[in-house]
Amino acid sequence: MKKTLLSAAIGAAVLGFASAASAATLDTVKSKGFVQCVVNTGLAGFAAPDASGNWSGFDVDYCKAVAAAIFNDATKTKYTPTTSQTRFTALQSGEGDVLFRNTTWTINRDTALGFNFRTVNYYDGQGFMVPKSLNVKSALELSGAAVCVQSGTTTELNLADYFKANKLEYKPVVYEKLPEVNQAYQEGRCDVYTTDQSGLYSLRLSLSNPDEHIILPEIISKEPLGPAVRQGDDQWFDIVSWTHYALVQAEEFGITKANVDDIRKSSTNPDVRRFLGVEKDTKIGTDLGLTNDWAYNIVKAVGNYGEVFERNIGQNTPLKIQRGLNALWTKGGLQYAPPVR
Amino acid sequence: MTDHAAIAPSEARTLRSYVYDPKIRGIFFQVLTLVIVIGVGWSIFDNTVANLARSGTASGYQFLKGRAGFDIGASLIDYSSDSTYGRAILVGFLNTILVAFFGIITATAIGFIIGIGRLSKNWLIAKLCTVYVEVFRNIPVLLIIFFWYKGVLSSLPQVRDSLKLPLGMVLNNRGLAFPRPVWGDTAWVIPIALLIAIVATFIVARWAKQRQMRTGQQFHTIWAAIGLIVGLPVLAFLAVGAPLTFDFPIAGRFNLSGGSVIAPEFVALYLALSFYTASFIAETIRAGIRAVAKGQSEAAAALGLQPSTTTRLVVVPQAMRVIIPPLTSQYLNLTKNSSLGIAVGFPELVATGGTTMNQTGQAIEVVSIWLVVYLSISITTSLFMNWFNAKMALVER
Secondary structure, three states, X not given: OHHHHHHHHHHHHHHHHHHHHHOOHHHHHXXXXXXXXXXXXXXXXXXXXXXXXXXXXXXXXHHHHHHHHHHOOOOOEEEEEEOOOOHHHHHHOOOOOEEOOOOEOOHXXXXXXXXXXXXXXXXXXXXXEEEHHHOOOOHHHOOOEEEEEEOOOHHHHHHHHHHHHOOOOEEEEEEOOHHHHHHHHHOOOOOEEEEEHHHHHHHHHHOOOHHHEEEOOOOOOOEEEOOEEEOOOHHHHHHHHHHHHHHHHHHHHOOOOOOHHHHHHHXXXXXXXXXXXXXXXXXXXXXXXXXXXXHHHHHHHHOOHHHHHHHHOOOOOOOOOOOHHHOEHHHOOOEOOOOOO | OHHHHHHOOOOOOOHHHXXXXXHHXXXXXXXXXXXXXXXXXXXXXXXXXXXXXXXXXXXXXXXXXXXXXXXXXXXXXXXXXXXXXXXXXXXXXXHHHHHHHHHHHHHXXXXXXXXXXXXXXOHHHHHHHHHHHHHHHOOOHHXXXXXXXXXXHHHOOXXXXXXXXHHHOEEEXXXXXXXXXXXXXXXXXXXXXXXXXXXXXXXXXXXXXXXXXXXXXXXXXHHHHHHHHHHHHHHHHHHOOOOEEEEOOEEOOOOEXXXXXXXXXXXXXXXXXXXXXXXXXXXXXXXXXXXXXXXXXXXXXXXXXXXXXXXXXXHHXXXXXXXXXXXXXXXXXXXXXXXXXXXXXXXXXXXXXXXXXXXXXXXXXXXXXXXXXXXXXXXXXXXXXXHHHHHHOOOOO
8 A cells, every 4th residue: 555655656746747847837827826936035125025024026016916917816926035046047947937036138048048038127237336435436447446246147247348348457256145245345345336226226225324325327238127937938928028018008008006996997998998808809818818807907906017116116215216217118218018909 | 584495485375475575575675666766867857858958948068168257256277257167167166175175284283183182181271172172063164154254354454444464464354465476587496496305305214214223223304304395495595596576465546456365255264164174073083092992002101102102103093093084074074065155255166156057057067067076076085085094004914
């Protein structure tokens, strides 16, 4: 009896292996009942757990939006916190379903690493932060400085390229985890801190004396941050991409978390009605593999793109980040959604 | 066994007798285990191949030839962001070897002192050594690394308030900077002089031993060796006109420029590994010395040997036979623990390999390199220690 049980268990384990390797992500997500998002271990404003272990932030809201689109319940999420070194392996190995971790979209990651990127939920660029007392006005004055940087990031590569291109010398001080980089900078192990500008604003807040540090004007790279999924599952890729587009489109329509119910009831605009899934015989949602009110569920759960931005990293948050490039295309920014029809 | 052999061939066996035959049971379970191991191994392999193919990840080791693009803070060989991933991993490997080499030497030295100290007749020394062993043996090595890095080294003065030490050395929280010797053109005679001195020392030692065997007269080989090994290179150095200048560390706008720097990351890892492993080595040493029967030293005393000679010629050689095998394990542990350097940003093998893995996505390949390298280091250390053990083992005559 024991032997039969054992062999049955082994058989099941082998089958389990095989099925995990081939099933469509949406089916897996539906059957387990939650979306597993790979996020940062802790970056204020983007993804960080509070004292009671509840995650919040810009990236976390995206995870909630995906959950809302699938389950009509934004709480059906789980998070895998990763360092910049472990994030890709976590996604590759199926530890998470989608990567929402302020990750730069590069061709290498899109091809050789086996991921798919399509949307940019935050247009960023790499900058430098230095203590005011050093009296530095430009990154070009930084020759000879010790620079703190996180390992395994595009930041680390851009840093090497920028200093090489400008014939400047520097001493890299590299750590695997963000809090270690943070502490090293604060203790004066290095003179300069470099990462994406959004990250610099977030990290400056966590310093004991934020006013004594300035962020230099140079932006040395393009850092389009966006969600990534594994290659080979187009349906799942579409769901993640269109979750972002739905958020942007909702802002363009002026649909917010507060007024989405009213608009759904009273709107006569066919574009809006199609978007919210109330037009007759629409099958936009079901074509995605979801229900037709998917976009309504997203907005109802987390609001539109502008609300997500302002709530987590905008002017009324400690980060005080301007919309800048992340404004809608109608307001001079780059956020643009393809038509929902 | 004999019972079964007696019963089995005579009668036609029932199924029950097969089920309860321990020999057949044994074979059955061995075959079952083998099938399970092969089955699980195959399913892991097959699953990996299938997943790699599905995720569109490139596999193979070609990525090692690609341009790394990232810089490394501390390197023993020439390295820039233009170097290859392979070279980046090599830099990490050499850093691992560096910290393991110095760690092993220091841990052995501290371990010997503490281990012998615990056997001291002086109450205070014995108790202090006991406290040392109990403290360091019972704290995870990662915490000791953090203690050195965050507790001690990061509280050193900031760059702009650097501590000026004698001989042009400068100490701050970015490390210990010291003047780098710059050798002149004629400096090549010095290593040659050193080589000659070493060879000469061997010859002198041999001659002294033979003379002692022949005449019983002792010769101060140690002093002659020191005289030769120190004196000859110094003479050569002076003879070619002292071709040596120093590159002193000078305060630049941000950092010190010039000179050589020992980074705090290295020091923290090196000290932590040394102190931690030393506590285990101390216990090994104590056990080894205790294992030598008291009669041995009493017999040596009865033969009229001095206490110091007794220790050197009677107790230690016998203790070494007990000490060396567990000492090998400690050396292997120290080497493997050096991978914790990643916690303080020391660019050892796991750190540079990890960055490579992240940039290229070649997780399986990089992990396999880690495994092979650590296995090779461990096997090499083991082989060396086994050779040393065989040399020290009791020679039966």
